[in-house]
């Protein structure tokens with residue numbers, strides 16, 4: 001258990017390098033929803049039965065069909081044209097359907113994204129996807145749209161593939 005804990009912390013330290021989202025793990029102690037905007041949905045912050053004890057706080061979201069959570073990093077996300085981004089999160093739901101990842105550019109238009117099938121087994125599952133920015137931006141943001149259902153969400157991450165080289 002101890003070894004597992006240490007390796008998880010080491011992995012978290014590596015993953016956090018190059019992280020583009022603000023407070024993607026909802027662990028900001030002053031404001032657990034810091035960095036996030038929620039539209040068209042009801043949400044609360046919870047720590048009941050978390051994904052992992054090292055990151056106990058998560059977002060609990062109810063969607064009537066178009067709930068959207070958005071994050072623009074600390075000061076907007078910049079991208080080069082053609083840059084590839086890796087998205088991941090942990091999500092627990094019983095919804096059959098797809099979450100839609102949208103990358104929004106400087107003028108508010110969608111310049112990249114990915115539709116990812118949700119796992120509906122009611123367990124915490126890692127969800128990953130990759131997309132390319134079609135054009136450059138300096139103050140981009142990430143939006144995630146959820147179909148009708150209830151979701152627990154944690155460890156939301158966006159990194160540039162360039163960070164991994």
Ligand SMILES: [Ca+2]
Nearest residue numbers: 025055056057
């Ligand atoms: Ca967390």
